[in-house]
Amino acid sequence: MEFKISREFLSEIEQLISENKSQELLLLLEDIHFADIAEIMEELDDYGAAYIFNTLDSEKTAEILLELDEEVREKILKNLSPKEIAEELDELSTDDAADIIAELPQHKKEQVISELEDVEHAKDIVDLLRYDEDSAGGLMGKELVKVNENWNVLTCVKEMRAQAENVSKVHSIYVVDDEERLKGRLSLKDLLTTSTKTPISQVYIKKVDYVKVDTKDVEVARIMQKYDLEAIPVVDELGRLVGRITIDDIIDVIKEEADKDYQLAAGISQDVEADDSILELTKARLPWLVLALFGGFISVHVLGIFEPIMDLHPELFFFTPLIAAMAGNVGVQSSAIIVQGLANNTIIGPVIERLLKELSLSLLNGVILSVILLAGSYFLLGYEIHVGYTVAIALLSVIIMASLIGTFIPIILNKYGIDPALATGPFITTSNDILGILTYFTIAKIILGI
Incomplete structure (x- = not known):
C-alpha cells in the first residue's frame, strides 16, 4: 500500500524533533521507504529536514538525497563538509553520484572527489562528469x-x-x-x-x-x-x-520531457514548478500571455473591419465566440495528436498524406457539427434559415482550416529542429481565433451579399 503523509504523522515527527528524541524518530522511520522519507523532509522546515538527515545512517540518506527536491537537497548539501558528502556518494552508483556532484559549486566538487575513498569509483565519476547531462554519456552508469x-x-x-x-x-x-x-x-x-x-x-x-x-x-x-x-x-x-x-534513468527523462512539452503546450516558456517564486512563474508565463494579448488586439481589429455586416445582421455577433472557440479547439486537438506522434516517432510517410487524412477527418467532423449548428440555430434559437446556412458553412470552413494548420505547423517546426510542442496552446489557439473570425465574416459577407 502506498504511504500517505498525514498532518498527524508530521506533527508527531515535529514533536520528536523538538524534544530531540532521535532514537524514537529512528524507530518511527525504520520501515518507511527512502522516497517517502524524502517527501516528509520536504514538508518540514530546514531544521527538521536537516535533523532527520543527520539522524539516519548514510546508506539510507544517500538514497534520500536522490529523491529530494533540488532546492531541499541544495540546502542539505550546503551544510555538509566535503568528507560527509563523499561518504554519501560512496553509497551510490556512479551515475547518481555524478548527478549530485554536478550540482555542487566547482571548488566543492574537487574537494568532494578528493575525499572519495574508492579510487576506481572516483575515476568513474570524474569520467561521467565530462559528458553533457542530456546525453547518453551523462545518463549512463559505469556499473555493469x-x-x-x-x-x-x-x-x-x-x-x-x-x-x-x-x-x-x-x-x-x-x-x-x-x-x-x-x-x-x-x-x-x-x-x-x-x-x-x-x-x-x-x-x-x-x-x-x-x-x-x-x-x-x-x-x-x-x-x-x-x-x-x-x-x-x-x-x-x-x-x-x-x-x-x-530503465529508472529513462523514466526520469520521459517525465521531464513530458513536463516540458505539457508546459510548452500550455504556454509556459521554461521549466517551472508550482512552488517556484512569483518572479520565476511570471517570467515563464508572461511571454505567451503577451502573444495572446496581441492576438486579441488583432481579433478586435478584424471585428471592426466587419462592423457594417454586424450592423445589418447583429445576430452574427452572437456566433463569434462559438466560431473562435471551435477554431481553437480543433487546432489544438490536431496539433496535440501530431506532437504526440512526433514525440513517439510514429509519424511516417509524406506530409501530403498526413494533410489529406486530416482534411478527410475534419470534413467529416465539420459536416456533422455544421448540421447540428444549422438545426440548432433554426429550431432552438429561431434565427432565419439563411443565417443558419451562413454560420454552418463558416463553421465547416473554419474546422477544415484549423485542422490543417494544427497538423501542418508542428510538422514544419519539427523539420527545422524546433520543439513542435510550441505549436499547441496559445500559439495555435490565438492564430486560429484570428483566422477563424476572419473566415467567418468573409463567408458571411459573400453569402449575405453585403
Whole structure:
C-alpha cells in the first residue's frame, strides 16, 4: 500500500524533533521507504529536514538525497563538509553520484572527489562528469557485468561473480573483445545450459541494441521504449563499452520531457514548478500571455473591419465566440495528436498524406457539427434559415482550416529542429481565433451579399 503523509504523522515527527528524541524518530522511520522519507523532509522546515538527515545512517540518506527536491537537497548539501558528502556518494552508483556532484559549486566538487575513498569509483565519476547531462554519456552508469569473447563459460561465471558484487541489478551480460569493443550480449539461460569448457564466442548473441555516448537522452528513451529494454549499453567513439543506461534513468527523462512539452503546450516558456517564486512563474508565463494579448488586439481589429455586416445582421455577433472557440479547439486537438506522434516517432510517410487524412477527418467532423449548428440555430434559437446556412458553412470552413494548420505547423517546426510542442496552446489557439473570425465574416459577407 502506498504511504500517505498525514498532518498527524508530521506533527508527531515535529514533536520528536523538538524534544530531540532521535532514537524514537529512528524507530518511527525504520520501515518507511527512502522516497517517502524524502517527501516528509520536504514538508518540514530546514531544521527538521536537516535533523532527520543527520539522524539516519548514510546508506539510507544517500538514497534520500536522490529523491529530494533540488532546492531541499541544495540546502542539505550546503551544510555538509566535503568528507560527509563523499561518504554519501560512496553509497551510490556512479551515475547518481555524478548527478549530485554536478550540482555542487566547482571548488566543492574537487574537494568532494578528493575525499572519495574508492579510487576506481572516483575515476568513474570524474569520467561521467565530462559528458553533457542530456546525453547518453551523462545518463549512463559505469556499473555493469561484461565478459571477454575469448573466455570459456567457467571463467566467465567466476568473473561475473566478482563483478556482480558492485552491481545492484544485473539486467544483461555484455560481451567485449580484447580492446573492450562491444561484441554482443550473453543469455543467462545459454550460460547455465552450456558446458563449462565452451568458449563464449560460440554462445553469445551478436545482435545487441546500443547507443553512443553523444546520443541525446530523448533518443535513448525512444529506443528503449520502442524495443522494451530494461537496460542499454553505451559505447564510445571507438565502439568500446563504457557504461549502461537503466530503465529508472529513462523514466526520469520521459517525465521531464513530458513536463516540458505539457508546459510548452500550455504556454509556459521554461521549466517551472508550482512552488517556484512569483518572479520565476511570471517570467515563464508572461511571454505567451503577451502573444495572446496581441492576438486579441488583432481579433478586435478584424471585428471592426466587419462592423457594417454586424450592423445589418447583429445576430452574427452572437456566433463569434462559438466560431473562435471551435477554431481553437480543433487546432489544438490536431496539433496535440501530431506532437504526440512526433514525440513517439510514429509519424511516417509524406506530409501530403498526413494533410489529406486530416482534411478527410475534419470534413467529416465539420459536416456533422455544421448540421447540428444549422438545426440548432433554426429550431432552438429561431434565427432565419439563411443565417443558419451562413454560420454552418463558416463553421465547416473554419474546422477544415484549423485542422490543417494544427497538423501542418508542428510538422514544419519539427523539420527545422524546433520543439513542435510550441505549436499547441496559445500559439495555435490565438492564430486560429484570428483566422477563424476572419473566415467567418468573409463567408458571411459573400453569402449575405453585403
